[in-house]
Amino acid sequence: CGVFGVYGHSDAASLSYYGLHSLQHRGEESCGMCVADGKEFNYHRGMGLVKEVFDKERMASLVGNMSIGHVRYSTSGDSRLANAQPLIFKYRDGDLAIATNGNIVNAPQIRHELEQSGSIFQTTSDTEVVAHLIARSSKDVVEAAKDALARIVGGYAFLIMTNDKLLVASDPHGLRPITMGKLGESYIFSSESCALETIGAELLRDIQPGELLVLDKDGLKEDRYTEPQRKALCAMEYIYFARPDSDLNGSNLHASRKRMGSRMALEAFVDADIVTGVPDSSISAAIGYAEQTGIPYELGLIKNKYTGRTFIQPSQELREKGVKMKLSAVRGVVEGQRVVMIDDSIVRGTTCLRIVNLLREAGATEVHVRITSPPFKNPCYYGIDTPDRKELIASNKTVEEICREINADSLAFLSPEGLISAVGGDNASDPSGGLCLACFNNDYPTTLDFDGEEKAGC
Ligand code: SF4
Ligand code: MG
Numbered sequence: 001c002g003v004f005g006v007y008g009h010s011d012a013a014s015l016s017y018y019g020l021h022s023l024q025h026r027g028e029e030s031c032g033m034c035v036a037d038g039k040e041f042n043y044h045r046g047m048g049l050v051k052e053v054f055d056k057e058r059m060a061s062l063v064g065n066m067s068i069g070h071v072r073y074s075t076s077g078d079s080r081l082a083n084a085q086p087l088i089f090k091y092r093d094g095d096l097a098i099a100t101n102g103n104i105v106n107a108p109q110i111r112h113e114l115e116q117s118g119s120i121f122q123t124t125s126d127t128e129v130v131a132h133l134i135a136r137s138s139k140d141v142v143e144a145a146k147d148a149l150a151r152i153v154g155g156y157a158f159l160i161m162t163n164d165k166l167l168v169a170s171d172p173h174g175l176r177p178i179t180m181g182k183l184g185e186s187y188i189f190s191s192e193s194c195a196l197e198t199i200g201a202e203l204l205r206d207i208q209p210g211e212l213l214v215l216d217k218d219g220l221k222e223d224r225y226t227e228p229q230r231k232a233l234c235a236m237e238y239i240y241f242a243r244p245d246s247d248l249n250g251s252n253l254h255a256s257r258k259r260m261g262s263r264m265a266l267e268a269f270v271d272a273d274i275v276t277g278v279p280d281s282s283i284s285a286a287i288g289y290a291e292q293t294g295i296p297y298e299l300g301l302i303k304n305k306y307t308g309r310t311f312i313q314p315s316q317e318l319r320e321k322g323v324k325m326k327l328s329a330v331r332g333v334v335e336g337q338r339v340v341m342i343d344d345s346i347v348r349g350t351t352c353l354r355i356v357n358l359l360r361e362a363g364a365t366e367v368h369v370r371i372t373s374p375p376f377k378n379p380c381y382y383g384i385d386t387p388d389r390k391e392l393i394a395s396n397k398t399v400e401e402i403c404r405e406i407n408a409d410s411l412a413f414l415s416p417e418g419l420i421s422a423v424g425g426d427n428a429s430d431p432s433g434g435l436c437l438a439c440f441n442n443d444y445p446t447t448l449d450f451d452g453e454e455k456a457g458c
Contacts, residue, residue, distance in 0.1 A: 003070055008187060012066055019196075068166070083124060098128075099127075100159075141160075154175075156176055167213065168213040179207070189207075192246040238419075256424065274300060274333070276341055282343050301330065331363055340368045346376060348391055370411075374413050376395075379392070
């Protein structure tokens with residue numbers, strides 16, 4: 001999912017519209033925004049894309065100078081309007097709105113406990129437990145939010161809004177990205193910096209692990225609700241999820257992905273005629289591989305602009321249809337050629353098999369697959385949609401077996417060390433590069449205090 005917040009701008013809703021549109025790749029299922037005008041909340045949520053959900057009339061009704069917004073893809077398959085965010089509640093004499101990117105691993109326990117003592121939940125979203133924890137506290141909203149955040153375990157970026165305050169928080173490991181920018185006198189918060197660029201805001205910095213920022217009439221207060229733990233920003237943000245024009249932790253994503261590609265070339269060179277990347281996420285890495293090897297980069301695969309991200313379709317059936325609608329091989333480019341095909345990850349293996357076959361059907365004589373991440377063996381519990389371990393192909397098969405299964409002539413994955421060195425950035429000296437690598441190495445940064453079933457995050 002993606003979140004976007006504005007503090008102190010007379011047209012908070014328009015900025016949010018453009019911001020959320022720039023974060024659309026983080027979730028295409030539903031979206032929403034809530035704007036505060038000092039007295040009440042004006043809000044709207046709907047299923048679908050930002051440009052579908054918000055028309056001119058809607059936008060005109062969203063008056064106010066503070067807002068939080070959200071684009072969602074469900075990590076639990078529970079895709080319905082009630083779970084669209086921001087979630088909005090009556091709170092004391094006013095209102096409370098919450099938008100999250102991430103997943104709370106101990107939400108089922110907290111929810112159970114709250115239900116036992118009388119809470120009635122409106123949604124199946126794990127975000128709602130935070131609202132209940134805040135509402136039940138007798139402290140003011142900032143102290144109540146600190147207590148609530150200290151109780152939850154997981155990977156998350158939170159935007160919390162009352163009628164006169166905006167709160168911004170990152171989990172103790174900084175698993176999910178959230179950045180702060182400035183536009184004139186206004187503060188802007190966004191899951192990714194690409195959305196700041198869109199609205200002309202200047203990137204100030206990333207929100208740090210365990211931080212809680214409070215914005216109100218007294219300005220910006222930089223506070224924290226807990227001590228930071230080891231920095232563990234999601235490696236999949238670098239590999240696949242974030243847009244190439246975003247900066248994460250001090251480094252540009254396109255540049256990081258190019259380095260992943262050139263590192264891949266050093267680790268697993270293969271003689272071939274052309275290099276092609278699976279659009280859009282692997283184009284940067286393919287350019288890096290081509291630059292490093294001297295094999296020309298070509299557009300062997302084309303993406304239809306009018307389809308969304310296949311992985312973000314909640315069911316396997318939709319995903320499978322999605323791949324065919326989305327990609328075509330370019331016969332004039334690949335026919336008679338030995339092709340190196342760069343992709344960012346293999347999760348179930350179905351997409352990869354289809355793309356290899358597309359290239360072969362279009363006349364490629366050899367297809368060598370290079371994946372710019374290590375084998376994806378373990379599920380994510382922090383808000384990236386991944387299947388159970390039994391569906392993760394790398395958890396059950398060797399590289400040779402996967403190679404046969406995807407019908408490739410050869411297959412190689414980037415090493416964890418290669419990934420860490422390619423990411424670079426502010427944490428380059430840390431042995432894990434300031435990254436969470438749990439889906440590759442099973443080293444989860446938090447306790448996994450959950451029942452193994454419910455993953456109703458975002
Ligand atoms: Fe990201 Fe993998 Fe960690 Fe999940 S487990 S937060 S996908 S690196
Ligand atoms: Mg892909």
